[in-house]
Amino acid sequence: MTVEIRSVRDADVAGKRVLMHVDFDVPIKNGAPVDDFRIRAALPTVALLKEKGAKQIVLISKLGRPDGKVVENLRMAPIQKRLGELIDMTGIELRENLRFDPREEANDPEFAKELASLGDVFVNEAFADSHRAHASVVGVPKLLPSYAGLRFEEEVRRLSAALTPPQGSLAMVGGAKFETKEPLIKKLLGTYAEVLLGGALANDLLKARGLPFGRSLISNTSVDPEVAADERLVVPTDAIFAETGSNAERSGSVVDIRANEGIIDIGPLTATAWAEKISKAPFVLWNGPVGIYEQGYSDGTDALAAALAQSGVAAVVGGGDTIAAIHKQRLDPEKVFVSTGGGAMLEFLTAGTLPGIEALKS
Numbered sequence: 001m002t003v004e005i006r007s008v009r010d011a012d013v014a015g016k017r018v019l020m021h022v023d024f025d026v027p028i029k030n031g032a033p034v035d036d037f038r039i040r041a042a043l044p045t046v047a048l049l050k051e052k053g054a055k056q057i058v059l060i061s062k063l064g065r066p067d068g069k070v071v072e073n074l075r076m077a078p079i080q081k082r083l084g085e086l087i088d089m090t091g092i093e094l095r096e097n098l099r100f101d102p103r104e105e106a107n108d109p110e111f112a113k114e115l116a117s118l119g120d121v122f123v124n125e126a127f128a129d130s131h132r133a134h135a136s137v138v139g140v141p142k143l144l145p146s147y148a149g150l151r152f153e154e155e156v157r158r159l160s161a162a163l164t165p166p167q168g169s170l171a172m173v174g175g176a177k178f179e180t181k182e183p184l185i186k187k188l189l190g191t192y193a194e195v196l197l198g199g200a201l202a203n204d205l206l207k208a209r210g211l212p213f214g215r216s217l218i219s220n221t222s223v224d225p226e227v228a229a230d231e232r233l234v235v236p237t238d239a240i241f242a243e244t245g246s247n248a249e250r251s252g253s254v255v256d257i258r259a260n261e262g263i264i265d266i267g268p269l270t271a272t273a274w275a276e277k278i279s280k281a282p283f284v285l286w287n288g289p290v291g292i293y294e295q296g297y298s299d300g301t302d303a304l305a306a307a308l309a310q311s312g313v314a315a316v317v318g319g320g321d322t323i324a325a326i327h328k329q330r331l332d333p334e335k336v337f338v339s340t341g342g343g344a345m346l347e348f349l350t351a352g353t354l355p356g357i358e359a360l361k362s
């Protein structure tokens with residue numbers, strides 16, 4: 001599968017102002033970015049634009065969820081400081097948080113015009129934002145010659161390849177909200193040998209299969225019986241349990257969960273078994289943690305990340321917590337592609353395109 005989009009490689013930018021949409025939405029702690037992965041991902045395109053003689057590069061990005069209002073701790077100043085440490089900022093301007101203006105998320109045509117007035121050419125290097133039909137994603141390309149950035153192109157190429165994996169490939173999907181991920185899970189079952197489910201997604205399947213789930217987090221909607229019956233959809237055999245309102249934790253078979261316990265992570269037997277599956281697969285696709293990562297229950301996810309790094313298997317990985325786990329490992333970038341997208345990655349894998357991609361098609 002190939003998606004034809006206009007490439008920045010072909011853009012005539014000599015002597016022109018380039019408006020470049022980047023995704024610098026990174027976690028900030030104590031006034032500094034905690035992880036600059038997304039910032040670094042955009043730098044090769046900035047370098048290319050400079051090489052091609054761009055007169056000025058104007059960068060636009062969102063940060064956090066300010067809901068259309070100015071929020072002091074969501075200003076771009078910490079990002080600008082880090083950017084200045086990574087590259088020469090001569091001829092480069094980073095504008096204030098796009099989401100301070102409510103017209104951005106409303107895809108307001110006037111706001112798109114205001115943004116378009118900042119450049120002669122538009123480059124989208126914000127793949128992670130391109131599943132949203134916002135002014136900076138779909139409005140501006142209607143007004144300027146528009147191109148995909150280098151990283152954007154690679155995201156599309158690598159994720160397109162993940163839609164047609166080699167025979168015997170393995171998919172791992174974690175996190176929550178089965179109802180939103182069920183279309184993707186159905187699609188993956190059509191092309192992957194097995195789909196391993198972790199996190200709250202696995203809890204939903206346990207419930208659908210008539211197994212006990214205690215007080216584990218589950219969705220409000222029921223799982224399609226045909227999906228639940230597919231034996232290639234794999235759930236943990238053991239888990240880490242925690243009592244409600246208590247710090248007491250224990251491991252055990254998933255069927256031995258008590259009524260007042262919830263599953264917080266995959267267990268050690270599952271981690272070992274899944275690590276072996278990873279090592280034998282020709283290709284692995286992974287999005288989402290297998291435990292409640294944001295609450296510190298990261299052992300299972302970290303164990304799978306280590307197994308993937310050590311296996312040398314080709315893989316595509318995405319999702320914030322998954323990326324955090326992967327970045328603890330030493331990876332071969334030729335083998336393991338780490339997507340900047342979480343929601344955008346999932347939507348692309350489900351639909352085969354995104355609003356931001358459609359806006360750049362030749």
